[in-house]
Amino acid sequence: MDARNPAICSEDIEIQKNQDEKIVETNTFRKRRNSTSPPVTDEPVTKKIKTDCDKPENEEENDEENIPQPVKRREEAVKFPKLYRLLHENEDITKGLSAKSPGAGKDVATHVATGSKRGYSSQNISTCSSIYKAKSFRNLKLNSGYKRGMKDIAEIDVGSLPDNVKFIDLTTRALRDKYEIGDREINEKFHKFAESHQEVLLVGTVPVSCLKLIKFTGVVPESDISCSDSDELLSDNLEFDGYDFNNSNSDSDW
Template identity: 40%
Template sequence: MPVILYRLLRPDEDPSEGLSAKDPFSDVSVEDHVTYGSGGSESRFISCCKSYSAIERFVAKTWTSPIRIVEIDIDEDDPDIIEIIDLTDPETLDEYFEEDNWKGRNYASWAEEVLIVGTISPDCITELEL
């Protein structure tokens, strides 16, 4: 089943080469990845937003430059995708976050965070005009 997601690219990411996590072998937890963001350790997760409105909120708060947004159209059955963790689902959020971690929970909800484990093929990525 197709899934449409959005991502603000880091300056070092080239969508024509596909996307991968900073450290595919990291043992950083979902909770720490979301709670501490890019200020935390490198992780095996590729952070995405589930809606265009969420990526717009994210872009409004970013210091990243230049601002480049991509739309990602992946299939859950893609062999390069190991796992899709949709933190907009309340049960999934409860599975990965401590009940008292309001910072991480609120951030995951605000950003409509979906995490990808694996690699995203360039064929699935469209850079959007701003």
């Protein structure tokens, strides 16, 4: 058995003890450092630099503002998507439609009751609420000998009408009652004619963008004679469901 020197053994023990203490201190220091430092990963850290091309912080709000908004349409278009006007020969829809006397201030009842009289004009534009009524009106005109003008029809897109164009619906008795005046004869004709045409009045200028031309493609009856301005060629009792065409000419609001 090989015996060691007790002094040497004691020294080895002391050295080993010191080494163990250093290892413990090193491990403790590493733990503290790891607990205060951000975790180390293999992924590279990219620092974003803001440029002028970046979207603003209120990106969501701006996106909502840039969304195309629906085109506002007239509420009257729900009932009447289109209106129809029998055009006079001197009316050109490429220039829009407007009344003969925009500032006349005539009452509605008188306009409807006397609109076919020579020289009468008002601030109202008469239209029919259906293409059927407009064509029926045209047929009566042609069959009565009124060959001059009033053959083409203007289709009006009600939904696109500007807000400053006034819309007067006269298609029912209840809607017309408030426009009566103190003249019984005028009121009777007013109700009769408005009902016959299913009439709607427009007050203001109808822009070109709201108009479409429906060309007359029929044939004027050969038996007709152009009445020009000769009122005597029209029957004394010529009516379209009560509408009097006596003294009718292209100067009327119809």
